[in-house]
Amino acid sequence: MPPSAPKASSPSTSSPTPSIREDQPPPVPILHRDGMMLIVDKPAGLPVHKGPKGGETLADHLDALRFGLPRTPELAHRLDKDTSGCLVLGRHPKALALLGKLFASGAVDKTYVALTQGAPAADEGRIDQPLAKRSPHRGWWMQAVPKGTAGAQEAITDFRVLHRGDHLSVVALSPVTGRTHQLRAHLAHLGCPILGDAIYGGASRLPGGPMLHLHSRRIAVPLAKSGPAVTATAPLPPHICASLQVLGLVPEEIGAAADRWAQTQEQVPRSA
Numbered sequence: 001m002p003p004s005a006p007k008a009s010s011p012s013t014s015s016p017t018p019s020i021r022e023d024q025p026p027p028v029p030i031l032h033r034d035g036m037m038l039i040v041d042k043p044a045g046l047p048v049h050k051g052p053k054g055g056e057t058l059a060d061h062l063d064a065l066r067f068g069l070p071r072t073p074e075l076a077h078r079l080d081k082d083t084s085g086c087l088v089l090g091r092h093p094k095a096l097a098l099l100g101k102l103f104a105s106g107a108v109d110k111t112y113v114a115l116t117q118g119a120p121a122a123d124e125g126r127i128d129q130p131l132a133k134r135s136p137h138r139g140w141w142m143q144a145v146p147k148g149t150a151g152a153q154e155a156i157t158d159f160r161v162l163h164r165g166d167h168l169s170v171v172a173l174s175p176v177t178g179r180t181h182q183l184r185a186h187l188a189h190l191g192c193p194i195l196g197d198a199i200y201g202g203a204s205r206l207p208g209g210p211m212l213h214l215h216s217r218r219i220a221v222p223l224a225k226s227g228p229a230v231t232a233t234a235p236l237p238p239h240i241c242a243s244l245q246v247l248g249l250v251p252e253e254i255g256a257a258a259d260r261w262a263q264t265q266e267q268v269p270r271s272a
Contacts, residue, residue: 085216
């Protein structure tokens with residue numbers, strides 16, 4: 001007799017949502033994890049969300065960052081595709097609401113490291129220069145404009161020059177406001193665009209050119225009303241380390257210098 005057909009299984013009323021196994025490496029390095037948020041080290045070249053050209057994005061990997069929670073984490077802020085480093089994700093709606101308020105109010109301290117073509121004239125200071133859309137057809141391209149310009153947004157960046165070279169310099173940056181492309185547009189306005197910036201620095205878009213040398217080094221998130229902020233630091237990425245070594249600089253020393261400056265900034269109340 002032929003074997004009997006297997007019985008059809010009845011549809012399940014509920015199926016468990018898959019979760020990453022604890023013994024599997026996460027898809028991106030985790031710098032901090034608690035019940036409210038994750039801080040990850042986003043690689044340069046990885047967009048955080050889908051664009052018109054498609055391709056891999058961080059959004060493709062969010063389910064693998066649930067670590068047992070029923071919801072996937074969501075972005076609390078954004079980094080440009082070619083910017084690397086600290087990126088904060090909220091793990092549930094309550095966390096996202098709180099993080100959204102903290103970022104919107106400027107309570108989160110962020111420190112970046114950039115290699116620039118040239119350097120600001122001063123060794124340390126504040127760039128207080130409004131930004132506006134360069135074109136209605138490219139809404140994410142910005143330009144510095146005079147104060148009082150219609151449609152412009154206030155934009156403020158603190159900076160310190162960590163190394164001043166003949167052609168390339170290293171600058172630590174702390175955005176007080178959070179405008180689109182703020183750091184890139186501000187440095188270009190000062191005449192020292194970021195190395196590898198194809199929009200504001202004239203770098204070639206063809207393969208083989210330098211990558212954008214902008215890295216989100218450190219972030220401090222004051223989750224608790226009392227007590228210290230949650231801080232995380234992301235190691236400088238390989239392409240920035242290689243450029244620093246060509247300049248005769250030690251990447252670990254540059255990172256440590258940026259951290260020391262960041263800590264002094266975090267101790268001072270920030271106001272735009």
